[in-house]
Amino acid sequence: MVDEKGSTVIYNKKMMQIEDMDEQDVLHKNLTDVFMFSNQQDSTLVQALQEGKTIKNVKQSYFNNKGQEITTINHTFPIVKDGEIKGAVEIAKDVTKLERLIRENMHRKEQNSYTFDSILGDSPAIQEVIENAKRATRTSSSVLLAGETGTGKELFAQSIHNGSQRSGRPFISQNCAALPDSLVESILFGTKKGAFTGAVDQPGLFEQAHGGTLLLDEINSLNLSLQAKLLRAIQEKKIRRIGSVQDTPIDVRIIATMNEDPIDAIAGERLRKDLYYRLSVVTLIIPPLRERKEDILLLASEFIQMNNHLFQMNVKDLSEEVKQFFLSYDWPGNIRELEHMIEGAMNFITDEEMITFAHLPYQYRMKIQPADKPSENTADPQPGADLKGKMESFEKYIIEKILRKHSYNISQTANELGVSRQSLQYRLKKFALHGKE
Structure with missing residues (x-):
């Protein structure tokens, strides 16, 4: 709580923990002298004092006296007596860690930043796979990454892309297991306006990844008829949007992953043998942690x-x-x-x-x-x-x-x-x- 001049008069223990400060650092001092805002008007307490308005669910970022950034969600209320603003009180929820995590995850997604330096491990098992993956950066041949769930297959896929001549072009990733069969074809190959009710001209993943790399995660989860269409697109290097009569040339490197042994998937009729041969020009088996x-x-x-x-x-x-x-x-x-x-x-x-x-x-x-x-x-x-x-x-x-x-x-x-x-x-x-x- 601050008085009408902006000096702090109440500063509870929880707020001390959030801001990593002691009572004597804040009490009876003007909050703009203690905390740093990019603009004084960014302070919700200052706004409440100046405008006399209640402010709810507003995110605020500022710095304490040690230069540490703090982010809170605030409810701020002016204290009004006889029509005059006598102070303001603020209830804050700390979201500093959440904000940092979101920011870093967004940065990671924007950058597709995984490289071979991101792959940790000195064991002969992982070093052999890393060396073979580095060799695969020299060409645009298809790559099949096989390994159990959680072994880091997408990390290898991004590293291969970022180490290749295609690194400046798009890297598009799609988990095939997350797609319903009714949508897979349109997502992969795109649609032409009028192909069906509500259809618009929409490029598919192959067109979006043109010149770059398309990662198809859990390829063995696609049904066999879709696998046949995928094989044809890879072999002919062209696709046809749903509802279109025109073929579109594509230049895309395919990296596919699966979380089981490819031979088991073929035997269990979860993977077409001809698609396997097409994808497995380079096959990398990622070792489990054990x-x-x-x-x-x-x-x-x-x-x-x-x-x-x-x-x-x-x-x-x-x-x-x-x-x-x-x-x-x-x-x-x-x-x-x-x-x-x-x-x-x-x-x-x-x-x-x-x-x-x-x-x-x-x-x-x-x-x-x-x-x-x-x-x-x-x-x-x-x-x-x-x-x-x-x-x-x-x-x-x-x-x-x-x-x-x-x-x-x-x-x-x-x-x-x-x-x-x-x-x-x-x-x-x-x-x-x-x-x-």
């Missing part, structure tokens, strides 16, 4: 820093207990699941600087029985070793544990660990362990 566990802690650190920035926090690391859980968990949702788990954990943090097991979302804490939970006091399995050495030691410990559980049966152990038999046999040889066929 097959590149060397990258988990690196990715976790990146997500911590990202959320520190968004939430204005200062979390520095994971506890040893959490690190061991991350390294033993099979990550069915892959990198996206890890990102969401970090974000969820940081929502439970107040002023701590470390994510502990207690901060993890409930559904993850329930996945480990108390007897199996690694202890903060567990002795270091390899004192003095670097991070790679410690991770390999812990990996060997987990494999031995699951082997014993299944009486050293390789198939059953591989199944529980979520890796192929070949991958497990490679690790058994690496760690001088033995199993039974």
Whole structure:
């Protein structure tokens, strides 16, 4: 609350938290001397004092005495006595973090900013895919990206586009699973006015992406008849809008993604074999996170820093207990699941600087029985070793544990660990362990 001169007379604890300021910084001082607005008239309190009008649901951005930007949604009311304005009171809702998140997401969408530098990971599995993807930037051949949900297929698609000669042209992305069959054809190929009731001249995605790249996400969700029309457009390099008799030449690079093995999709009649051959000129298989566990802690650190920035926090690391859980968990949702788990954990943090097991979302804490939970006091399995050495030691410990559980049966152990038999046999040889066929 301010008086008729604009000096603050009431400043409650919640407002101190929102503005990150102390009572003595604000009380009995003119608000325009304390806070910085791009224009004094942008202050809703000043407006209420000068105009005597109630202001509701108005967004306001300003800076505190430390130069930090604050964004609030305000309800502001003038205090009027005997026809004279005696002051004003304001109720504010903090939306600073939400505003920053929206702004950054909009910037990311506008820029299509993913490049190969955005792909984190030192593991041989991911580095091999990155190198092959970089080679694919030299041509305009179709690319098929296959990998489980959450492995980063769109990140690879954008990186290929931004690393190619088409980088200055459009990058259009469409999730095919999100489109009803009745609309897919018109969205892909466009419409001509009069083709059906309400139809207008509208370019499709192929025309919008002309000269650039068209990403078709979850291509195996399209019905087979539409896949045939898509194949024809790719082969002939021209499309025909619905209702038109004229063909339009197109110059578009196609990148398609799918979240299952292409051979399984063909066998299950979810993907035409001829379309597969056309799309898979370059095929990249994105490894799941459980097959590149060397990258988990690196990715976790990146997500911590990202959320520190968004939430204005200062979390520095994971506890040893959490690190061991991350390294033993099979990550069915892959990198996206890890990102969401970090974000969820940081929502439970107040002023701590470390994510502990207690901060993890409930559904993850329930996945480990108390007897199996690694202890903060567990002795270091390899004192003095670097991070790679410690991770390999812990990996060997987990494999031995699951082997014993299944009486050293390789198939059953591989199944529980979520890796192929070949991958497990490679690790058994690496760690001088033995199993039974």
